Amino acid sequence: xxxxxxxxxxxxxxxxxxxxxxxxxxxxxxxxxxxxxxxxxxxxxxxxxxxxxxxxxxxxxxxxxxxxxxxxxxxxxxxxxxxxxxxxxxxxxxxxxxxxxxxxxxxxxxxxxxxxxxxxxxxxxxxxxxxxxxxxxxxxxxxxxxxxxxxxxxxxxxxxxxxxxxxxxxxxxxxxxxx
Numbered sequence: 001x002x003x004x005x006x007x008x009x010x011x012x013x014x015x016x017x018x019x020x021x022x023x024x025x026x027x028x029x030x031x032x033x034x035x036x037x038x039x040x041x042x043x044x045x046x047x048x049x050x051x052x053x054x055x056x057x058x059x060x061x062x063x064x065x066x067x068x069x070x071x072x073x074x075x076x077x078x079x080x081x082x083x084x085x086x087x088x089x090x091x092x093x094x095x096x097x098x099x100x101x102x103x104x105x106x107x108x109x110x111x112x113x114x115x116x117x118x119x120x121x122x123x124x125x126x127x128x129x130x131x132x133x134x135x136x137x138x139x140x141x142x143x144x145x146x147x148x149x150x151x152x153x154x155x156x157x158x159x160x161x162x163x164x165x166x167x168x169x170x171x172x173x174x175x176x177x178x179x
Contacts, residue, residue: 008048015087020140024073028065030172038053055118057147061168068176081139102119
């Protein structure tokens with residue numbers, strides 16, 4: 001049932017590109033494990049061993065804190081329609097911020113989203129598929145626009161203030177480099 005790959009095969013690239021949601025998991029040696037759902041057309045496959053995803057402002061910033069100390073990251077995709085499949089990408093990631101040299105080169109690959117705060121660049125060293133037969137079938141209805149509306153209403157300065165107030169440390173008190 002499970003298969004392992006050293007890179008993302010073309011067939012699985014297509015599967016990833018068609019997903020509306022993916023999940024990100026990170027942790028440090030002594031932190032809580034963070035598992036977050038992501039969507040909003042925020043992921044790009046850059047090469048068979050490299051993906052990037054645009055992270056927008058949220059209630060926390062755990063991933064940013066974790067990868068500074070421990071760059072391990074897992075992305076998980078699951079088929080909610082059609083044939084069952086679970087796909088995990090394992091690797092090491094780095095956070096790229098607006099003031100980093102790589103930001104402009106990577107940011108242009110995405111549709112700009114209000115409140116964008118980092119791009120995570122993941123070097124994939126293992127790809128795993130598993131059956132997914134226990135995952136229920138769901139129907140995609142559409143994107144939620146509340147987060148974009150919230151960030152647009154706050155404006156760039158308001159979002160930066162929010163980062164300073166709520167996104168500067170993780171749940172475990174680790175710094176996030178919020179800007």
